[in-house]
Amino acid sequence: MAKVTVWFDGSCPLCSREIALMRRLDRRDAILFVDAAAEGSVCPIGRQALLERFRAREADGPLLSGAAAFAALWRAIPLLRPLGLAARNKLVLKVLERLYLGFLRLRPASPALAASRRLC
Template identity: 65%
Template sequence: MTRLTVWHDGDCPLCRREIAIMRRLDRRGAIEFIDATSPDATCPIDRRALLARFHAREDGTLLSGAAAFAAMWRAIPVLRPLGKLARNPLALRLMERAYLGFLVVRPRLQRLLGGRDAV
């Protein structure tokens, strides 16, 4: 089984909601979710950099952005087809462009949901 660790922003209302959904879908417990805002969280890179983008470690490889989402999706059976699609370089590039667009609006969405500004 693939070992997967996902770091998330526990102070972000969007992230909290998404991670709650992913936890429910991860019935096999294949993903270790780490709140990077926790003072005792072990972060593989600078905490601010970790919170600025979505990160995951799949079988020892640190992934960021759309690649990290795809790794998480591959670990959840119902989302696995989407995660496998991202193994295609063109599909992954398109997903990364969409993710970069999301990062532009993320601070506004956080404010609307009552969270703090993105780092």
Template identity: 65%
Template sequence: MTTRRHGRIMVWHDGACPLCQREIALMRRLDKNGAITFIDASAPDAPQTCPLDPAQMLERFHAEVDGEMLTGAAAFAAMWRVLPLLRPLGLAARNPLVLRWLEALYVRFLRVRPRIQRFMRERRW
């Protein structure tokens, strides 16, 4: 895998999802220090850029920090920690109870994500 300086994070996202596109656009704007490498797991070259099967990468949010692959709320929290505006939330997620609560919210979100995506596609957001 690519060697990076300490504190950098790789984030895989669904570039075909209108909801994800908006979220990643916001994260790019907040990433003033260029600490995040964003990788589209839905791109044609995804098999070469994903450490796991691209379909698996698209099921949940994935991030790699210092060689450790994180998913779900833990991946979001790691990304938030490198963004000055969201760093407090990312640091709070180091508490196991907070992370467990965020993961429960994320799992609930995953259940409604297809409906939100469909709504956004229909409205061309």
């Protein structure tokens, strides 16, 4: 049974590529990946809200978003677990959240950027 559920935007080529990498790293099947853009996907909040920010939930914990959600994902993957544990520090999480917010500003252009660099 998955310990972490993540909701991602499967219509975003960059997001899909990143999730594909996370799936390969999840050798223990500890993560349930849910494409929030797919018809019929179960969403704990409105679909649009899920598509606007990366969301995750550890076990039966609260719904997390942004850097906190990435940290939950990282904690479920042994290779990335140290980074996820470091993000439990409020200062580290604050820095990661600022980086994530910067990415969100660039995200509308990211599919074109990814395609131009052959990431998708």
